Amino acid sequence: MRQEWDTFVLTKLTEVQEDVETLRVIRDVNPGIRKYRAQFVKCLISRDPEKYPDGLRVRLGRGQLTSKPWSLKITEMVEGIPTAPYHMSGGIAMQDE
Amino acid sequence: MDYGTFRDNREFIRALEASGDLVTVDQEVDWDMELGAIVRRVCEKNSPAPYFKKIKDYPGWEALGAPLSTWRRLNIAMGLDPETSIPDLSDEYVRRISGPQIAPVEVDRSSAPCKENLLEGDEADLFKLVAPMVHGGDGGRYLCTWHMVVGASLKDPTNVNWGMYRQMVFNEKWMTGPVLPFSDMGKMFYGEYAPLNKPMPFATVIGMDPLSGIAACAPAPYPESHYAGQLMGKPIELVKCETNDLMVPAHAEIIIEGNVIPHVGLEEAPFGEYTGYRTSPRAPRTVYEVTCITYRNNPILPVSNMGIPTDEGQLLRSFSLALEMRMLLESQKLPITGCYMLPESTHHLVVVGVKNAYPGIAHQIGHLVFGSKLAPWFHMVMVVDDKTDIYNIKELIHDFSTKCHPSKGIHIYKSHVGTPLYPFADPEDRKYGKGDKVVFDCLFPLDWPVAETPIKVAFSNKDIYPEEIQGKVLGNWANYGFKD
Missing domain, CATH: 3.40.1670.10 (UbiD C-terminal domain-like)
Structure with missing residues (x-):
């Protein structure tokens, strides 16, 4: 079933890498008592809202919701708090590690 | 001397109801922005505090919005006439905190309502608590907007701090929020625990009596539990936490215990802040890991909604900062x-x-x-x-x-x-x-010649209207036909 998530991007949107596995924090925005729960994930994202199985809404640094929906594929749920610094403003490209 | 202040949030709610400073909202409200929007509008209109009796998804939980966002409610919390003027309130506040410190007393857990319910292990799940989405666009659900975080110095465990540090729910076990390095908790955590890579025990207290909340906001030069006692005119009752040695107000609504984790950060914010803007960006901030939650039966969550004036952060922080400055300058x-x-x-x-x-x-x-x-x-x-x-x-x-x-x-x-x-x-x-x-x-600079110094033109200035003219005008004001 398609899930809905959102994420915060602090860089220019044009700098966000698509179709590259990144580590980022996403929030569950599905209705229910766990709405807005945050989760570290490795994922692929796309500006094409249909490319990946889940929906993704993008917010800017002060919470501004961007107008168009994106899509997301979670490749790994990451447990714990990553000790390596991760870049919130677009994720860390796993290929750079 | 007991100043007729309140032992807990519930006594305060009853007093607000009696004075007409409370609206009981029986209609169900949604924790996801609706509740926050109501509290925001209350702050902007200086309306009575909303007491929410029914909250979507959280049967048995209640909330009190904008508990102390007006001078009237602050006066009531102080045990004063609601119409007490700001100068008189200020003098009374200074008088109380200029007296001897009043140390808290410890009570047994059987006498502590905050122990009525206990969640440990996997059961200690933050989503079981009615954390509201206070503003649209916030970085998460802010469980802690009118609360205090209790922490103690590693070097001197008798040095205990109560401070109001906002906390956002990240997931079931983690909260996150800013702890600025110059704050009392920042000095303890970053100066003492983090260099030794030690977790710092904490207890978040939600729904304490109103004067303990004011003490936690105040820049007190000694333990805030003593400061709260001075404001109340009697010792505050504390009880020991379940999983650490910290002491918390026994009559509070909710206690969240755990550890502040060094050298990691969790994304927090944005948040509608006391300045009236979402200013600080989403960024990695201090991590609180939860070990245990206790709460009263039918708990009541206080919700402060920061934004444009006036909310309790603005009112109380302004009030206590100014009075600390007054005492500094007088000293x-x-x-x-x-x-x-x-x-x-x-x-x-x-x-x-x-x-x-x-x-x-x-x-x-x-x-x-x-x-x-x-x-x-x-x-x-x-x-x-x-x-x-x-x-x-x-x-x-x-x-x-x-x-x-x-x-x-x-x-x-x-x-x-x-x-x-x-x-x-x-x-x-x-x-x-x-x-x-x-x-x-x-x-006006004192080195100006007197003849060069402007004179304020006001009715009350005796250089403009001599006393006998002022007296005559005041005495005849109604006779002239004025009704004010």
Whole structure:
């Protein structure tokens, strides 16, 4: 079933890498008592809202919701708090590690 | 001496109801923004505090919005007549905290309502608590908006701090929020625990009695539990936590216990802040890992909604900061008439009334207050003379725009301590917590010849209307036909 998530991007949107596995924090925005729960994930994202199985809404640094929906594929749920610094403003490209 | 203050939040709610300062909302409200929107509108309209009896998804949970966002509610919390004036309230507050400290007393857990329910292990799940989505666009659900975080020094465990540090729910076990390095908790955590890679035990107290909340907001120079006792005129009752040695108010609604984790960060914010803006960006902030939750039956969550004035952060922080400044300046024997921080300034502007006794007195005031531990929280000082009513905005605007010289009357202090929350700060200053300060000197220079010094034209000025004329006019005011 398609899930809905959102994420915060602090860089220019044009700098966000698509179709590259990144580590980022996403929030569950599905209705229910766990709405807005945050989760570290490795994922692929796309500006094409249909490319990946889940929906993704993008917010800017002060919470501004961007107008168009994106899509997301979670490749790994990451447990714990990553000790390596991760870049919130677009994720860390796993290929750079 | 007991000042007729309240042992817990519930007694306070009953008092607000009795005085007409409460609206009971029986209709179900949604924790996802609806509740927050109601509280925001209450703050902007200075409406009575909303007491929410039914919240979507959380049967048995209740919430109290805007508990202390008006002067009336602050007066009630202090056990005073709701119509007590700000100067009288200020004098009473200073009188209480100038007396002997009142140490808390420990009670057994069987006498502590906050222990009525216990969640441990996997059961200690933050989503079981009714954390509201306070504003649209917030970085998460803010469980803790009117609360206090209890922590103790590693070097001296008797040095216990109560402070109000916002906390956002990240997931079932983690909360996150900013702990600025110059704050009391910041000094403990970053200065003592983190260098040794030690977790710092914490207890978040939600729904404590109102004066403990005020104590937690105040820049108290000694343990806030003693400060709260002074305000109440009786010792506050504390009980030991379940999973650490910290002591918490026994009559609070909810206690969250756990550890602050060093050397990691979790994304937090944005959040509608006390300045009236979402200013600080989403960024990695301090991590609180939860071990245990206790709460009262039918718990009542207090919700403060920060935004444009007036919310309790603005009102209470302004009030207590100004009074700490007043005591500081009085301790230095400066001839001040009072200090008033305008809540509408989101505690950024303090007005100091002073007898214009010698040249440079405005500078001296600026140096003293900017040199104190209070300084990071404000950046503007307006110095007016002893004839100006510091509580009267009309008089202050008149003084500012007529007596403050646009260059000689404005004294700027560069590269001072600031906070990342200043909306006007540029990104670099915000990143490093820097902030410039300014004094607006609204005193006529003493080196001006008397004949060159302007005279204020006001009815009350005896240089304009002699006493006998004033008396005659006042005595005949109704006879002239005026009804005011």
